[in-house]
Amino acid sequence: MKTIFKTLAGAVLACSIAAVPAQAETRAEKGQKELAKMLEGRVAGQPVSCINQNRTDRLKVIDHTAIVYDAGKTIYVARPSDPRSLDDNDILVINRFGSQLCTSDMIRTVDRSAGFMTGVVFLDNFVPYTKAD
Structure with a gap:
């Protein structure tokens, strides 16, 4: 009985660990598709x-x-x-050092529900995309 329980517990753990990277890839792919659109x-x-x-x-994550x-x-x-x-x-919390939004500004992320800090964001340059005439 203990052997069956250990085997099942190991299988459940392996499945849950394997599902996390797949979910992250799916979120990234979904984001890429949204941006492409x-x-x-x-x-x-x-x-x-x-x-x-x-x-x-007008700022969207x-x-x-x-x-x-x-x-x-x-x-x-x-x-x-x-x-x-x-x-x-x-939620993005942006500490600006001037009137513009710049890549050097400090950007923190805060959990929308609980209100605790979840991380920081370091941006590359802003690429402008203009509607073709």
């Missing part, structure tokens, strides 16, 4: 380190992929150095 019909421009961000309600700022005709995409640091269920 947003970029349809747009042309990439020269990357910039800072953007004018007048409205914070794409799960395990990027941060996107919608400035109307142009959207700016900044990918983090570690995409796993972005969770669309977290």
